[in-house]
Amino acid sequence: MALDSKVPEGVLADKWTKHKGEIPLVSPANKRLLDIIVVGTGLAGSSAAASLAEMGYNVKAFCFQDSPRRAHSIAAQGGINAAKNYQNDGDSVHRLFYDTIKGGDYRSREGNVHRLAEVSRNIIDQCVAQGVPFARDYGGLLDNRSFGGVQVSRTFYAKGQTGQQLLLGAYSALNRQIAKGRVKMYARHEMQELVVVDGKARGIIAKNLVTGEFERHSAHAVLLCTGGYGNVFFLSTNAMGSNVTAAWKAHRKGAYMANPCFTQIHPTCIPVSGENQSKLTLMSESLRNDGRIWVPAKKEDAEAIRSGKLHPNDIAEEHRDYYLERRYPAFGNLVPRDVASRAAKERCDAGYGINKTGEAVYLDFAAAIMRYGGEEAHVKGLKNPSDVEVKALGEKVVEAKYGNLFQMYEKITASNPYKEPMMIYPAVHYTMGGLWVDYNLMTTVPGCFALGEANFSDHGANRLGASALMQGLADGYFVAPYTVGEFLSTDIRTGRISTDSPEFEAAEQAVRERTEKFITNNGTKSVDFFHKRLGKIMWNEVGMARNEEGLKQAIADIQALREEFYADVRVLGAANGMNPELDKAGRVADLIELGELMAKDALERNESCGGHFREEYQSAEGEALRDDENFAFVSAWEFTGIPAEANLHKEELTFENVELKTRSYK
Amino acid sequence: MDLTLKIWRQNGPQEKGEMKTYPISGVEQDMSFLEMLDYLNDQLINEGIEPVVFDHDCREGICGMCSLFINGEAHGPGRKVTTCQLHMREFKSGDTIYIEPFRAKAFPIIKDLMVDRSAFDRIQRAGGYISVNTSGNTIDANAIPVPKENADKAFDAATCIGCGACVATCKNSSAMLFASAKISQFSLLPQGQPEAKERVLNMVHQMDLEGFGNCTNTGACEVECPKGISLENIARMNRDYLFASLSSNK
CATH class of the missing domain: 3.10.20.30 (Beta-grasp domain)
Structure with missing residues (x-):
């Protein structure tokens, strides 16, 4: 099948307006006859369900959590970008568009990204009207901050809880429609299968996680707003329940998976402390404004620290290696996420890592504390203040800036970052890859749409900070509600979709058999045992640095793991009733298949770009070498039965409005 | 260990x-x-x-x-x-x-240890929103200035995570800290004013229907709240409720 992105012709800045004007409308009377299923209630799902219901469609929304408000969008910290130019610093829609394309290392689609930048402004207006309490200055107007190394201040925020406030805003819009009876909400329900009738997505099989019952739900269109798949690595900053099942079931039914190997590994997370750790916690990127990253310059010092014989404060300045400042003098500690992550890994692999695991580096605020303390002493007019006085003053300044993060760090690690350097290490955070969608956000299965992190469309090979929230709400509030019309306008005479068709019967039967198999398997190992092993393979071979040999090994290892999983997994309890272990088994089964496809995608992409770094493709100084001549395309994979034997379809990326350049931070 | x-x-x-x-x-x-x-x-x-x-x-x-x-x-x-x-x-x-x-x-x-907290969702549905459609064609965000102090207080109230610790802690199983947090958030903002009376009446009514008890000012909820939601919100809700009861046409 030829991939048609359906990006409208014409001038970049006019495409979306023109397209909106040309999408056939569905009359209010006909909207009442059309049903839409929305799976997932994060920013994309809640906003889409609310908007579609307001327009008059009948919406059913599903989430696996006990309430739609718990979706993992809630955990986003930093902020949301919008090209409002309230700070009068030269921001514009075009600049946000350009920054996003460049930050994505030129692997995203111009048309989609420009639309995202255009609607970013509406998001802020909308959210404020809904009562989202963004940070304000003393004049009562909205405040902004800088983020992610761009040169303007366009990030709107609500302290360190921007995701929470935006999600609760979308949740309130959703609640309003639930109260009106326009949305029927199914919490503690998980999608188990996509039902395709006559080549169109016409419903889902959902499991009621409380009763264990399987339910058939039909609709004229299905929207997957199910987030990313970072949990394929077991340890990530994702929530425990985040999973790929909905997207993967759609993939198995014909939806292509695009750029699955593009994973964002965030440089500043709290390191792994032991084998029993279940998840990783992010420390905001903003810390790199003041923290200096280093490891010991001498291997014996690193070893002494690891065995607890040496304290970092006792290492003299000249024996410390501030490797980011050394390698990237122009950007120093503020290089982009992918570059900072790889540099940390390089030092740890070379034997200079700290922490008992050897997989951590220092993020040190001592210099910042003394610098701020000196400034404060000057302001206060203190003559010849002692180091102790300066330090105390400096700690106060740092506390005002980062107090909540320092406190969170101390709670988790029991170490005081004012007194000794923080330990950090990169962790899986976001997945740029996802279901392939066209300009209308429709997958290759007609009637099946993907929104938010679940699709691949806007961030290319690397996402900029504060852009995930922007994309989720753009897709849900302002894009999908229009673009579904193009598909649904052909459906006004279809009538209600029956759930008694052979297609629904077969889909439900397949789900029942899968479930039954887990319960009767009588294996010997828990689901987590396999999930952790999958995570190790993925982290070691498909993580921050990849090579041909490792990727081939990963494919073989994952295939072997899959066989072992089905032969030996042990799920206790019954199929009917609440059984979280059983639900987890289904999710891990799909993550195993996805992991294999990610390795395959990484193996076939013979270049380094954004979050995808192939060791074979780097400069003499260890920098990423992108290959625009041969790889300026989206890899869209068609399922054929075995993930590693998926068919590759290429969507060539054409850049008419930006010039492709090498990113350099030296 | x-x-x-x-x-x-x-x-x-x-x-x-x-x-x-x-x-x-x-x-x-x-x-x-x-x-x-x-x-x-x-x-x-x-x-x-x-x-x-x-x-x-x-x-x-x-x-x-x-x-x-x-x-x-x-x-x-x-x-x-x-x-x-x-x-x-x-x-x-x-x-x-x-x-x-x-x-x-x-x-x-x-x-086992899992409980059904869907009553919280139903309280929110009774009025925990501002009735604005998601057209994106509202007025410019900076056309509604909000005094920083009010914006900060609204934010503090809005940080409630809806976990239910307040209810579990309260000897009366009251959900008033939870409900008042949302009511306060909107009560403190100009956007929330048009529906303020109906909101507080409807949300309190739903809270009663669900079988939550009333507040007797023990303050245990505030102590156990993981987000430190202030009792001040309950006072604000009570004041708004009284005002709405006396002046609402419904």
């Missing part, structure tokens, strides 16, 4: 539950409380015992999914933390730890 866990086990909403004892060893100080339960569950599975069911998701203190009454306190002994942020270094080897679900009439038990 070696611990003795006393955990509430209950197979379903209608079945009788009981405290069961599980000795556990090899617990590390760096584990979070929920990781300790993961570790227990892994052992139980190996022994052929059904794992303990509990709610959890983000494990960074923001989704509000985790609960648990630990040694008689919602979210355990820490202050301003959720159970997922509680670490085992708060306990010492040899301790006996009692783990129960959040108990309230309006929070029926689903299984």
